[in-house]
Amino acid sequence: MVVPVIRIQAEDFDAAAEIARLTAGRADVGAVVTFTGLCRDEGGTLAALELEHYPGMAEEELERVAAEALRRWPLTGVTAIHRYGKIAPGGNIVLVVTASAHRTAAFEAGEFLMDYLKTRAPFWKKEHSVDGTSGDWVEAKSDDDKAAQRWAEPRP
């Protein structure tokens, strides 16, 4: 039975260490896919993103999304780490790692995790501008909803 690695933390993460955690000491893993989401500077205008989260629910929601990925794909390991607090441009925000015997499952599950996480995990981004103004809350994109909807399963 695969136990997902789920962490909500202020500290940075190390993608290489998280890959090693899913592959160390085993010979049945044929594919590892990682996705790292970073804070971009929006053309030099953004000083930092501030990420607020709902403690408790954020963990539970990532657990639910990871469990759903395990139900749908034959994964040998799955990791989701999301940071909160103030993150400067270039800094890491989110990491998803999926491991499987074959690449297709790892690729698809990684994309599914990110699409679901973006629309379901209770995190909110606030922009702080380089001119010192504490700016606006980032608005949710309808594209993210569409991306998540494509994974909807047909009704039985």
Next chain:
Amino acid sequence: MTKLVYFAWVRERIGKPEEEVELPGNVRTVAELARWLAGRGEEYAYAFENPDVVRAAIDKKHVKPDAPVAGAREIAFFPPMTGG
């Protein structure tokens, strides 16, 4: 008493992260709770000025506006999520 928690601009507009309230008997669903809250003052009216945008969770699980509030320990209101 029911614990209400608010996040992001819902929290900023209401001006507090959480509170304990006694829900009136005629508030049966999340949508009715949002409507009742909106009538509690201008800061609440501002937070719920566009009630279709505000999302809710009961005991840390996403719920739809028609979800019953009976038995809820903690009800959260927040904008659409922008993590990832």
